[in-house]
């Protein structure tokens with residue numbers, strides 16, 4: 001059971017579950033019941049430890065659930081945390097009427113000639129979208145996210161994205177930059193294209209791309225890429241990024257020197273968790289120097305591991321592309337005598353791609369993700385289950401996320417240029433184990449291993465991602481003109497919102513093993529618990 005209380009002015013939550021484990025899902029004052037081991041932090045961007053040994057969450061907020069006003073305290077704190085940083089917080093800036101004209105708008109004055117502004121279609125700064133829409137009756141409900149022991153309903157509102165009537169820049173004067181960082185992701189070009197289109201619609205003339213991620217700010221050999229509607233018109237027809245990407249980079253102070261030197265007013269930064277951590281530091285440094293610059297993130301990751309969002313662009317396409325590999329593995333396995341198809345999919349610390357690929361294909365018998373520990377050997381291990389599948393079905397297909405089962409492998413201790421841990425190859429390991437196992441029991445099995453690696457992300461966005469990219473790209477520009485900085489734009493409960501960057505990078509987002517989605521995946525594969 002889970003309970004939480006205020007001890008010495010600090011709210012503390014304790015959890016005792018079947019496996020004595022605790023899962024933390026980003027919001028430090030929200031508790032989850034978890035049945036899996038939590039993953040240790042990885043890479044320099046992951047500063048919070050999610051160790052299995054953690055038995056209590058220390059909540060920054062002083063919450064005493066016996067206090068009849070605790071909900072109000074929680075909501076006030078929530079509103080503060082999700083308040084959007086604005087230029088006017090630190091600078092003397094004056095708004096002006098927007099230059100972004102909507103194609104269909106009502107008359108500028110109402111029919112009575114009162115002069116009341118009747119323009120429709122803009123978003124009010126006080127518009128909000130509800131972040132959480134399920135009221136859990138109990139902490140034991142599937143996927144429950146509870147603030148107090150009774151799982152009380154507390155409204156959590158976030159800011160709605162979109163164009164405002166008032167803007168904080170003169171478009172004629174604006175120099176805007178776009179940069180794409182981290183690994184590739186389907187849809188990067190779609191977002192770049194929409195940012196350029198929308199900036200031009202406001203009247204911006206100076207738009208450039210920074211080549212090869214944060215590196216492009218620092219490497220003098222890399223020049224800015226001029227962008228316009230003409231340049232970006234067809235870039236969405238190809239995967240990759242027109243601007244190029246990179247991992248690693250230099251100091252934030254050097255990057256901000258470069259931003260200052262180049263005279264940027266707006267910077268659109270496309271990337272994942274690491275990139276957003278960098279974007280937030282850039283925003284803070286610009287603030288410290290009292291620069292009038294809007295730093296706006298657009299979350300990009302096939303891994304879908306950004307907190308709070310329904311999904312990130314590129315994820316759907318990656319899942320769709322993974323179908324080809326799974327289907328090939330199925331056909332190979334199904335056509336072989338005692339065939340076993342094995343597919344490894346990307347997903348460094350989160351198993352969303354693998355889980356969704358398994359769910360959508362319907363051909364997977366065993367789905368292995370980083371969030372759910374498993375044994376290969378032993379009575380309840382994967383290998384014994386495979387034996388049964390071959391005996392009963394004649395073939396089997398396994399789908400494993402690259403970050404799964406890392407504890408079964410020797411650690412490399414290597415990191416990439418961005419500080420991300422270089423993973424050991426779980427696909428090759430499982431392939432060898434299966435071969436060895438079946439040889440050992442004298443039972444023939446034909447293992448076909450497919451690792452599509454970059455094929456699932458080096459492709460053009462599918463239709464649903466293309467729409468998401470369009471909205472996010474446009475909203476990024478609206479956010480900058482509205483005067484916000486240090487924010488990112490996403491989709492929450494099907495509504496498009498702005499979120500302060502720190503709230504989405506507290507940890508990577510993980511598959512919740514107690515969620516309905518994971519349970520649906522288990523129902524679909526029919527796999528038992530391998531722990």
Ligand SMILES: Nc1ncnc2c1ncn2[C@@H]1O[C@H](COP(=O)(O)OP(=O)(O)OP(=O)(O)O)[C@@H](O)[C@H]1O
Nearest residue numbers: 045182183247248249271272273274275277278418
């Ligand atoms: N904690 C951090 N603070 C500042 N900058 C960071 C941080 N972590 C990463 N970066 C920078 O952000 C950029 C991208 O980081 P990273 O390679 O981790 O990709 P990412 O944005 O997380 O995307 P992906 O999903 O492809 O991993 C790199 O240039 C890196 O130097």
Ligand SMILES: O=P(O)(O)OC[C@H]1O[C@](O)(CO)[C@@H](O)[C@@H]1O
Nearest residue numbers: 183301302303346347348416457
């Ligand atoms: O080889 P690269 O470019 O470092 O990228 C690999 C990583 O990038 C991602 O696609 C996105 O983070 C991960 O799934 C994968 O581990």
Ligand SMILES: [Mg+2]
Nearest residue numbers: 272273274420
């Ligand atoms: Mg990263």
